[in-house]
Amino acid sequence: MAFNRKQKLRDNIEAIRTAFILDRENRTATTEERAILQRYCGFGGLKCILNPAKELTDAVRWAKSDLELFAPTVELHRLIRENSKDETEYKRFVDSLKASVLTAFYTPKEITDTIADVLADYSVRPARMLEPSAGVGVFVDSMLRHSPNADVMAFEKDLLTGTILRHLYPDQKMRTCGFEKIERPFNNYFDLAVSNIPFGDIAVFDAEFQRSDSFGRRSAQKTIHNYFFLKGLDAVRDGGIVAFITSQGVLNSTKTSVRNELFSQANLVSAIRLPNNLFTDNAGTEVGSDLIVLQKNLSKKEMSQDERLMTVIQTDTKTALTDNAYFIHHPERIVHTMAKLDTDPYGKPAMVYLHEGKAAGIAGDLRRMLDEDFHYRLAMRLYSGSIRQAGTEEKVAVQNKVERPAIKLETVSSAQTVETPTEKPQPADEKPEIEPRPQYSAGVQLTLLDLWGMTEEVSQPKTSKKKKTVKKAVTAKSTPPKPKVTVTPTAPTAKPAMENKEVKAENTAKPADPDDIYATLDWDTNPPINGFYEMMMGLTPERRKELRELARQHNEKQVAEKTEVKAVPETSREQPRQEETQPEAVAAPAVTDTPSEAVGTFLFPDIEAEKPKEEVVDLSPRAYHRTPEMHLREGSLVADRGRHNIGYLKDITPYGATFQPLDLKGYQKEKALLYVSLRDAYERLYRYESLRREANVPWREHLNTCYDEFVMRYGNLNAKQNVKLVMMDAGGRDILSLERMENGKFVKADIFEHPVSFAVESHANVGSPEEALSASLNKYGTVNLDYMREITDSTAEDLLTALQGRIYYNPLVTGYEIKDRFIAGNVIEKAERIEAWMGDNPENERMPEVKQALEALKDAEPQRIAFEDLDFNFGERWIPTGVYAAYMSRLFDTEVKIAYSASMDEFSVVCGYRTMKITDEFLVKGYYRNYDGMHLLKHALHNTCPDMMKSIGKDEHGNDIKMRDSEGIQLANAKIDEIRNGFSEWLEEQSPQFKERLVTMYNRKFNCFVRPRYDGSHQTFPDLNLKGLASRGIKSVYPSQMDCVWMLKQNGGGICDHEVLRP
Incomplete structure (x- = not known):
């Protein structure tokens, strides 16, 4: 079926509408809604969304072939705007869609099913699957048919497409961000990475690639398709499969560093060139692409013969075109029924392969080729062996956890204390919070200060050469003997002998x-x-x-x-x-x-137990007990479940993190725990208020309590003894800003008193209507009489009377505007539009206010410029071309027509027939060509001169030696000046009515603007101290400064320029 742009655009709009509804109602999609979402095909073949479509007048800027898509595009913009929180979010949605136009070419379902079927036929049924460029998840759907229990992680950078993807697969890890955001713990993690990756000269920044010693990895960042291949290979485990559909640029690039990097750590399983019409039905485009399947092999030593061919670019003797050597030696690995010599999308000569069988025929040939390649090249022992080993290790780990006996509250032995589990054992089929779980070594005990290489405040070692030091350490660590906990009531406890x-x-x-x-x-x-x-x-x-x-x-x-x-x-x-x-x-x-x-x-008075021995703290890394909050990152200090341990986070992902306990005791542990509570209180409060734009009083009280508690116990955050601890936290520098220095002392920052992420509304009454007007402009940007009435305790009539001459009622916006904004801009046009409104609404109750506003506009109109004061130049764009045509018709004694193209800024001229004035009087003869009157007329309109050349001899090859023809150029300039100067004389001869129309046209177009005048004389500055300037004779603020301040208040900022007197 041919690509129907209008129908595809309609399907996309309905899918986006459905996704917005599901978001708003916070529910999962029904069967019918899923069908609507699955019809979404992206905007790769719908470049019409790049055209302006905010207003109906934008249609004139569209090509005729795209006009049928104008109305749906306007509807798309309206739909997105209605479901956006503000203009910023609307712009993010639209920009994201426009950015996807070059890369959003979705793979036909027949192709994804074929790839999934072949993988399943060879027992590649992944437990963990990665889709780095998911679109709406066609590959995900195909793979889940064979592996319904697979753990899928998919990335989609486009915001709207990612929203649709999330509603299609709510139970999987669907991430709306770029693939480059994948976290380090997911390296060597997935069994399979499959996708139709984006392509093009789009650069991607990746810090790990940037710091790599490999030139291939560093250069891969310059093109997105090369980057995706290397990044995808990093994500799969040893023996894992990478199957990507990509552009021919991966294999046809003359730069071989990326391909060498790929085949140094992966085996080639299959490489198949797909026909150019693969995406015609889904995206309406023809582009060459390849399917490349690799198997990661970290123990690889050398390349195979075919892999060496993949790294070489050769010239095909049959077509004289450069191509990858693999396809020159294996033309049977090109899916096509016909081939022709043509050009690629960049206009370069290339072979174009087509398949007449459409998607179904392509899928059939692809299945046959994949089956042959998998049979000969896929190393199942490498693939399945790694899975079996990983599964065995996980199973053993789970069994060990389950077999640990739970410790009851009766007598507790020393051995049991060490064996106490910190978390509930997980069943064998339950997935841990973070996978894979590294094999950590036990017995390595870290302290907070050891971790960062600090030597101060460290507990003394167990052994030392000096005897005094040993005694000192033992004394510091000694504690009173632990009491026995008995079931029966105990006798009074004896006091220590040294008690005061x-x-x-x-x-x-x-x-x-x-x-x-x-x-x-x-x-x-x-x-x-x-x-x-x-x-x-x-x-x-x-x-x-x-x-x-x-x-x-x-x-x-x-x-x-x-x-x-x-x-x-x-x-x-x-x-x-x-x-x-x-x-x-x-x-x-x-x-x-x-x-x-x-x-x-x-403690526990009714329980009898033996005196427990000193418990050995488990410092082995383990899964963090909950999903990390947004403010936590690598190296953030946190408290583990139940606040038993303090440690830091590593390997953070959106789905969990690894908790590394620290060996902290007593003073250090207490300080760290309280610091964590303080930091979390601040981060939660700030994030809440910045997102919801409202104050949270209970959380602010909690922040103050945590801070006061910390300062009471340990001193200020910026104190020397605390800065080291704070800076050990990844976000510690932000916490230090919770204090500021005033008069040599640290005091609380503003967030302890009021929100700092948004302006807090002040309900205090103001002293004058002018101040109320300024407050209204500051808060709403407009004249809000209701708000002004609240903060002044005045009536609307009193405010209007007091502000008469400062605000005017504008019926065009149905509200009041300040004078500086109302009497500004094109006042003539504004006055005409108000007069038209008055004619349409003669009985409106606001007519007196409208008349007053109209009079103010009339009085503000600039003084009219007379005809005698104007200087008319031939070729000015504002003068109608009919005026020039009338003048030239009289000059050349024939009908002359002149047209002007605004988009090209160019005049075109034609005449009925060529008279003697055109062919003889205004003729300039050059060495190579002649310029008659029509040629010179066009130069006169553009105010240019013809570039005339002449020959002064021949070179050794018989070619003319050229130089400028100065005499010819001077003669042409003289004729052009005669045409231009005669225009002003011709205008003087015209009738008064003609002159008046021309003057009116000029004044309406240019002499109609009024610059706003900002009058800030009503302002007061009660806290402004001018004592330091009294010695220079400055006793008050300059009027220009007051006007400047008033301008900044009304416009929400600006640029303040002032003249500097020169000596």
Whole structure:
């Protein structure tokens, strides 16, 4: 079936409309809607969308052959604009569509089915499949027929096409971005990469390719088809298959570096040249393309004979054209029924291959060739062996996880503590969050400071040469003995021998308060910087803030009452404490870094267990427990599930990441955890407010609480002891900007008080109508009387009276406009349009305001320029060509017709018959040719002169030696000046009516514009300090400066130029 552009455009519009509906209703597509979406064919053969189609008048700029597509294109733009949030998003959609015109040529379904069938016939049923340029997923659909459980990742850069793709395959990983955005963890990951990749001299930037030592990889960035091949080969595992339909530029390029790079790490499975009419039915274009199938082989040592041919460009003796040597030696690998010598899309000579069997016939021949090549070249042991090995490793890993015994809450042995799993075991058929999972080595313990090569604040090593150092290290790491947890109530815990007596007396002097959970703690000797108790109770910064406030109020109450309370025995205080903290303790982590004896006794009072040995922390990398948030990137510090561990992320993808724990304890761990909470609070708040354009008060309070907590414990973020930790985080530099220096001290940034991603509306009343007008222009860009009335507590009538002469009612926009904007531009045309409106609406209630506005426009019209003050030049484009024709007809004594092409900026002239004035009086004879009056007339209209040459002899080859004919050029210039000068004299002879029409035409076209005058004299600058300029005699702001400020306010910015007096 021939390519029907109008029907294809209609199908695309309906598919886009359906995708917008599904997005708006947030649901999956029905069977009927899927059929509509699958008819989308892209805009590769619909270049009409590149033409302007915003207004009906744009149709005059379209070619006649495309006019039938004008109305659907206008509908397409209207559909996109109606479903866009703003003009910026609309422009992104349209630009994305226009960018796809050169590359969006979709593969016929028969071809994709053939490739999928042959792969399946040879047991290539991928578990992980990559489609780097998916379109609407024709390859995805064909492959899923044979491998319905495959994990598919597809890329589509066009925004609208990606939206359609996402609705067609909601259960797969459909990504609306360029293939170059694929993350590093997906290297050596996929079993199969199959696609019809884009082609052309489109450069792609890839940092890894740019830094590569291989010249082939660096040069591949210059052409998108070469880049896709190398990038696709990187993505598949060893033994994986890459099957790409690409342009002939991959194999026909004279630069062989890319092909050498390809065949150094991959085996050739098949290379088939497809006919030029492959995409005729789907995209209405004829272009040469190749199907290249490679099998990755990292242990490859040398190329085969056919692979060497693929890297060579030869001249075909039959056609005298350069071509890839492989197809010269294997012409049977070209799918065609007829061939002819023609040109390629770039106009260069090339062989054009056609197939008369259309898509079905092409698919039949392609199946036969692929079957032969796969039979002889596909290494199934290399392909299936890697899959079997990977599957066995994953199965064993899963079984090991499942077989680990779960640790119960009774007695806990040392061995069991080490074996404690950190995550729930996954079933054998469940996919992990990130695949593939690397084989990590256990036993390598990293500290936060070791990771970045720092030496300060590092815990002391276990062994040392100096005896004093050893003692110091042991003392620093020593902790009070851990209590035994018993089922029955325990006896009062003995106090340490070194306990301070004054502290003990102070504690016994205060009664126990049920609301004060820190009543038993001494804040002087055990400050909150330790963080253990908060960790044990799982309290948020907000809850800790509330509890401290309650404790402070309680203490003040006790002091005010001045009552003496007898000391309560230790046993009587511990019993209610057990009951109170037990619910919190159950939900909190059971293992801590440095637990104290007193608090440890209160945990799990009804459970008896042996004294646990020191637990060995699992520092092996593992899957992050959730999908990373948008602000997290490689190297971001995060807390693992339950806040048990602190670490950093690596191998981040949209579907998960790898968590690398760090060996942090005590002070460092507490600081890192609180920093992570602060950073996340800031990033979430900023992203929320920037997207929704509204303030989030609870999240801002949470940010303030996290910051206050951090500063109270550890000092300012920019303090020397904290900068190292902050800069270890990938986004730490942004967090340091949460503080700014004022008067030698760090203070909070503006985001702690109000949003910074958008302007916050101020509801404070203004002092004058002029200020209200400025506020309205600043917020809405227009005169909004309702808003002005709210901020001034005035009526609309009072505002209009006060602003009379500053704002005018413009019926053309159905609203008020400021004087500087209303009385500006083409005031003559604007006045005429308002007069026409008044004629159509004689009884409108706003007629008095309209008349006032019209009078202001009339008064602002520039002074009319008279005929005597005008200087008319022959050939000016604004003068009608009929005026020139009338003048030349009189001069040449014959009818002369003159036409002007605005697009070419060129005049054309013809005459009824050639008179003596044309052939004799205005004739200039040259050495090589003669120029009569009609030739000189055209030069006079363009204000040019003919380039006349003459011969001064012959060279040794008998050719003329040319030079400019100065005499001829001077004579031609004299005749041309006679024509041009005579035009002004002829105009003087015309009637007054003719002159008046010409003057009116000039004034309406050129003398009709009024430049806006910005009057900022009403402004005040209350906080402006001019004391420093008083010595120079400057006591106030210059009027020009006030006008400039007013101009900037109204226009939302501008350029401020001023004159500089020269000495």
